[in-house]
Amino acid sequence: MWQMLKMEFKRSFRVKFLIALLVEIALVVSNVILEMLPEAKFMGTSRYWLKQDSPYSAFGWWIGGTPFYLQQYLYFFLMPVIAAFPCADSFFSDLKSGYIKNILVRTKKIKYYGAKYLAVFIVSGLTVVIPMLLSFGITAMIFPTIIPEPTLAKFPVSVTHMWSVLYYTRPFLYTFGYMAIDFIYGGLFAAVALTMTYYLEYRFVVLASPFLLALFLNSVLNLFNLQSYSPLSFISPGADCSTTFTIVACEALLLLLITTGVFFGKGLRKDTY
Amino acid sequence: MFTCNDIKAQKRNTSFKQIQYDLRSGIGSCWLKYAISALIFFIVCFDLWKNVHVSQMISNSSITFADYLLYAFKGMNVFKPNLNDPENSFQVPAFWLLINLYLAYLVGDYPSRDLGGYGKQILIRSKTRGQWWLGKVTWNAVSVLIYYAIGYLVMIGFSLATGRVSGNPSVDIARYFLSMEVSGLNGTCWIPAAIIQPILASLSICLIQMTISLFMKPIMSFAAIACILVASAYYFTPFLIGNCLMIARSSLVRPDGIGFVFAAFLTVLLSAAAVVIGGMKFQRMDIFE
Numbered sequence: 365m366w367q368m369l370k371m372e373f374k375r376s377f378r379v380k381f382l383i384a385l386l387v388e389i390a391l392v393v394s395n396v397i398l399e400m401l402p403e404a405k406f407m408g409t410s411r412y413w414l415k416q417d418s419p420y421s422a423f424g425w426w427i428g429g430t431p432f433y434l435q436q437y438l439y440f441f442l443m444p445v446i447a448a449f450p451c452a453d454s455f456f457s458d459l460k461s462g463y464i465k466n467i468l469v470r471t472k473k474i475k476y477y478g479a480k481y482l483a484v485f486i487v488s489g490l491t492v493v494i495p496m497l498l499s500f501g502i503t504a505m506i507f508p509t510i511i512p513e514p515t516l517a518k519f520p521v522s523v524t525h526m527w528s529v530l531y532y533t534r535p536f537l538y539t540f541g542y543m544a545i546d547f548i549y550g551g552l553f554a555a556v557a558l559t560m561t562y563y564l565e566y567r568f569v570v571l572a573s574p575f576l577l578a579l580f581l582n583s584v585l586n587l588f589n590l591q592s593y594s595p596l597s598f599i600s601p602g603a604d605c606s607t608t609f610t611i612v613a614c615e616a617l618l619l620l621l622i623t624t625g626v627f628f629g630k631g632l633r634k635d636t637y
Numbered sequence: 638m639f640t641c642n643d644i645k646a647q648k649r650n651t652s653f654k655q656i657q658y659d660l661r662s663g664i665g666s667c668w669l670k671y672a673i674s675a676l677i678f679f680i681v682c683f684d685l686w687k688n689v690h691v692s693q694m695i696s697n698s699s700i701t702f703a704d705y706l707l708y709a710f711k712g713m714n715v716f717k718p719n720l721n722d723p724e725n726s727f728q729v730p731a732f733w734l735l736i737n738l739y740l741a742y743l744v745g746d747y748p749s750r751d752l753g754g755y756g757k758q759i760l761i762r763s764k765t766r767g768q769w770w771l772g773k774v775t776w777n778a779v780s781v782l783i784y785y786a787i788g789y790l791v792m793i794g795f796s797l798a799t800g801r802v803s804g805n806p807s808v809d810i811a812r813y814f815l816s817m818e819v820s821g822l823n824g825t826c827w828i829p830a831a832i833i834q835p836i837l838a839s840l841s842i843c844l845i846q847m848t849i850s851l852f853m854k855p856i857m858s859f860a861a862i863a864c865i866l867v868a869s870a871y872y873f874t875p876f877l878i879g880n881c882l883m884i885a886r887s888s889l890v891r892p893d894g895i896g897f898v899f900a901a902f903l904t905v906l907l908s909a910a911a912v913v914i915g916g917m918k919f920q921r922m923d924i925f926e
Contacts, residue, residue: 437727437867446860
């Protein structure tokens with residue numbers, strides 16, 4: 365299993381992983397250059413204190429901390445595509461090229477499918493989280509990590525928002541907790557693409573499937589005013605969305621059960637040859 | 638021995654066959670995808686009908702075809718970020734995104750899929766790359782037209798079932814549910830901006846997407862189009878082509894909005910540029926790569 369896993373990781377951390385990271389880092393860096401630095405240069409000056417009645421906080425400025433900027437919106441909106449891009453189509457390639465047949469004569473099915481799922485999940489999760497960590501690190505170098513003050517009403521997290529108490533008391537825990545959620549959802553989006561491989565004919569459709577499903581689900585939930593159930597709404601830590609941890613956890617569990625159930629169930633039963 | 642006229646006639650014939658093949662395999666074999674687009678427009682119409690029904694302020698029977706059309710292609714008002722107002726967050730309308738991104742998905746991968754499969758054989762036998770590209774451009778344009786035709790048919794069907802098929806938008810519905818003032822929009826004055834402009838802009842976006850997919854993977858060109866659409870919602874400038882897809886940003890409802898003539902000129906120019914650049918790239922592309 366370990367050897368299989370090692371091999372899958374080796375296949376996953378390639379150019380496509382770097383491209384996905386570069387796209388996301390470009391969003392993070394442009395957010396810093398276009399939005400943060402112009403504000404930061406006035407810090408400590410009289411203009412700053414005329415405009416602001418409290419100092420800026422890094423928790424309200426990093427890529428996941430604000431709902432105002434284009435880069436922030438794009439980062440989380442494109443998350444299902446970017447997460448799936450590095451390696452969610454590797455199973456598709458294995459099936460189409462016949463590579464899977466060469467692997468399965470040398471190892472057990474469960475080892476191959478287990479390693480594939482785990483590697484895709486972890487690599488996709490990392491694709492999402494690494495630029496977030498970078499963004500938070502850069503922001504913390506520019507703005508102080510002051511605890512957000514709820515009475516100022518200048519922070520996007522409202523009372524009805526998930527973990528709002530944590531945000532205003534232990535913001536580090538909130539930020540890293542949300543990154544953990546995004547890691548899991550990044551992995552799950554890629555797992556959806558992995559599972560859809562069984563049903564779809566073309567690579568493009570496989571890779572676009574998590575994004576399209578998320579978009580479609582978002583619209584249908586919008587129809588019934590249930591935006592708080594839409595992953596596209598709640599994956600952003602700073603988005604204006606009143607969700608609860610139960611919803612986030614239950615949806616993640618449901619997605620995990622469906623994707624593992626279909627991926628392993630179909631894979632183990634299906635005759636590869 | 639072939640005469641010059643025979644060769645020309647043969648070329649015309651192969652061009653026609655290429656287009657026929659593209660329409661058959663790019664649209665005919667993907668009917669399910671187009672059926673889903675009907676469902677998307679149905680959801681959008683249902684949302685407006687439901688909102689009007691729930692509010693009980695306006696009679697359901699007053700919803701017209703024009704209302705459904707404005708609701709589907711309205712887009713969003715100009716966004717102004719305000720750091721001191723966390724309530725004013727940036728949110729692109731879900732239905733507008735779904736309608737436009739689903740179209741991008743529809744036209745997303747056929748050229749590269751065709752080039753990686755049976756289309757390569759056709760390309761080798763037809764001995765002309767220009768015809769192959771022309772076939773794809775025609776397929777792209779027809780796909781956009783079919784998509785919009787499906788949308789309009791669904792809206793007409795919905796307005797027949799729930800209200801009336803009229804070209805006059807209801808002032809109250811526009812005011813309460815679309816945040817738009819349409820009292821001056823009567824008769825057919827709004828048709829170019831509300832019907833022709835979105836089609837031209839979508840065609841332009843799809844051609845740009847097809848051209849980008851020659852330079853990078855189709856999934857990345859799809860993501861690039863998603864970026865352009867979201868950026869268009871964020872910045873109000875006609876040069877971000879997504880602005881031409883929003884009625885809320887047209888000169889119909891805004892004094893500083895994008896005029897139909899300018900939008901038409903810009904979209905035609907961008908489409909032509911996409912076709913020329915794509916054609917040039919395809920002439921030099923290694924099709925066996």
